[in-house]
Amino acid sequence: MAHEQGAAAGGWDEARPTARLLLADGTVIEGDGLGAVGASAGELCFNTAMTGYQEILTDPSYAGQIITFTFPHVGNVGVNEDDVETVNTAASSGVRGVVLAADVTSPSSWRATRDLDHWLKARNIVAIAGVDTRALTALVREKGMPNAVIAHAPDGRFDDAAIKATLDAFKGLEGQDLVPLVGASQRYGWDESGWTWPGGAQPGAYGARPEGAPKRVVAIDYGLKRNILRMLTAAGCEVTVVPATATAEEILALDPDGVFLSNGPGDPAATGEYAVPVIRAVLEKKVPTFGICLGHQMLALAVGASTAKMRQGHHGANHPVKDLSTGKVEITSMNHGFAVDRDTLPASARETHVSLFDGTNCGIELTDRPAFSVQHHPEASPGPQDSHYLFHRFVELMDDRRR
Numbered sequence: 001m002a003h004e005q006g007a008a009a010g011g012w013d014e015a016r017p018t019a020r021l022l023l024a025d026g027t028v029i030e031g032d033g034l035g036a037v038g039a040s041a042g043e044l045c046f047n048t049a050m051t052g053y054q055e056i057l058t059d060p061s062y063a064g065q066i067i068t069f070t071f072p073h074v075g076n077v078g079v080n081e082d083d084v085e086t087v088n089t090a091a092s093s094g095v096r097g098v099v100l101a102a103d104v105t106s107p108s109s110w111r112a113t114r115d116l117d118h119w120l121k122a123r124n125i126v127a128i129a130g131v132d133t134r135a136l137t138a139l140v141r142e143k144g145m146p147n148a149v150i151a152h153a154p155d156g157r158f159d160d161a162a163i164k165a166t167l168d169a170f171k172g173l174e175g176q177d178l179v180p181l182v183g184a185s186q187r188y189g190w191d192e193s194g195w196t197w198p199g200g201a202q203p204g205a206y207g208a209r210p211e212g213a214p215k216r217v218v219a220i221d222y223g224l225k226r227n228i229l230r231m232l233t234a235a236g237c238e239v240t241v242v243p244a245t246a247t248a249e250e251i252l253a254l255d256p257d258g259v260f261l262s263n264g265p266g267d268p269a270a271t272g273e274y275a276v277p278v279i280r281a282v283l284e285k286k287v288p289t290f291g292i293c294l295g296h297q298m299l300a301l302a303v304g305a306s307t308a309k310m311r312q313g314h315h316g317a318n319h320p321v322k323d324l325s326t327g328k329v330e331i332t333s334m335n336h337g338f339a340v341d342r343d344t345l346p347a348s349a350r351e352t353h354v355s356l357f358d359g360t361n362c363g364i365e366l367t368d369r370p371a372f373s374v375q376h377h378p379e380a381s382p383g384p385q386d387s388h389y390l391f392h393r394f395v396e397l398m399d400d401r402r403r
């Protein structure tokens with residue numbers, strides 16, 4: 001923001017700021033543009049993780065959001081082909097913009113295949129650097145996550161009316177079902193090499209499964225992260241991914257040992273309108289069910305609880321969560337802006353995890369069905385691995401049912 005407005009009336013002016021961040025309350029912050037050129041609107045949140053910017057930027061749950069990184073140096077290790085969480089490559093990453101403190105330097109890592117600036121351009125993500133992200137974060141903490149727009153104009157000339165129109169056209173995340181933007185549209189199988197094939201497991205193809213055979217998991221894709229698939233596979237599951245619009249009949253015809261409800265973007269209540277009946281039908285059949293983040297919110301909605309918008313949300317890789325069954329505290333990775341309202345949980349849902357930052361609900365377990373879910377991201381990508389045990393808990397539930 002150390003820019004002087006350029007005096008020259010025409011042509012390129014080095015002194016002009018090349019990007020602007022406009023908040024809904026009219027605040028304008030100037031900086032250096034990078035990534036895609038143009039204007040892009042979303043809800044502005046902040047993420048406190050010190051590592052894993054590429055996984056964060058490819059997490060489909062960020063659809064409709066602009067991420068402010070509180071860690072000042074982002075981009076130093078460039079980007080690579082591996083640290084990508086998006087599975088559905090046909091869809092965009094979802095993230096609507098990036099706000100950085102320091103300008104991005106040349107990548108310094110043997111793993112880098114590209115620099116962040118060009119990668120953001122290729123993914124059509126607009127970004128602004130040179131911003132006082134501490135002040136911006138303080139503002140979000142105080143006032144909540146505002147709607148915002150980032151405009152990047154390399155010549156420093158901005159169309160104020162167009163920027164304002166972009167901001168006004170963004171209606172905020174409440175009431176928005178963003179799953180269709182990022183979720184799979186076809187059923188597919190996935191294996192640990194990252195290979196996908198259309199269709200996945202075919203109904204009845206395996207017949208009776210012997211003791212010790214991999215658990216057949218059907219994952220409902222609301223905006224699934226790749227590392228969840230890796231973790232499920234590593235825990236001994238064979239995963240078939242189905243679109244969020246798959247019917248309960250389609251899912252149950254695959255004869256799953258377990259159903260997984262994925263993370264995903266947007267307002268859970270909006271997605272719940274079509275997801276809840278499907279989840280209820282799965283629960284009715286007592287199929288072991290595990291949900292993460294949006295999947296957690298979906299499970300809660302399916303048993304009649306409600307979700308509410310949070311003021312600043314939880315986005316980071318150091319969030320302490322208490323497992324109420326064991327008393328243990330796990331440090332977790334988080335990315336959510338809505339939370340399950342514990343006061344609306346029915347008697348058949350027991351609260352299992354709470355956030356030690358603000359006491360919000362972070363997990364439930366049903367007492368009359370083999371189903372549980374957590375608000376945080378046990379796949380830890382990026383983030384600590386304390387919650388990996390939850391994948392084994394899911395496998396144990398499936399083992400119990402087979403017995």
Ligand SMILES: NC(=O)CC[C@H](N)C(=O)O
Nearest residue numbers: 263264293294336337338
């Ligand atoms: N990571 C997620 O699944 C996010 C869930 C939901 N979109 C929220 O913001 O609360």
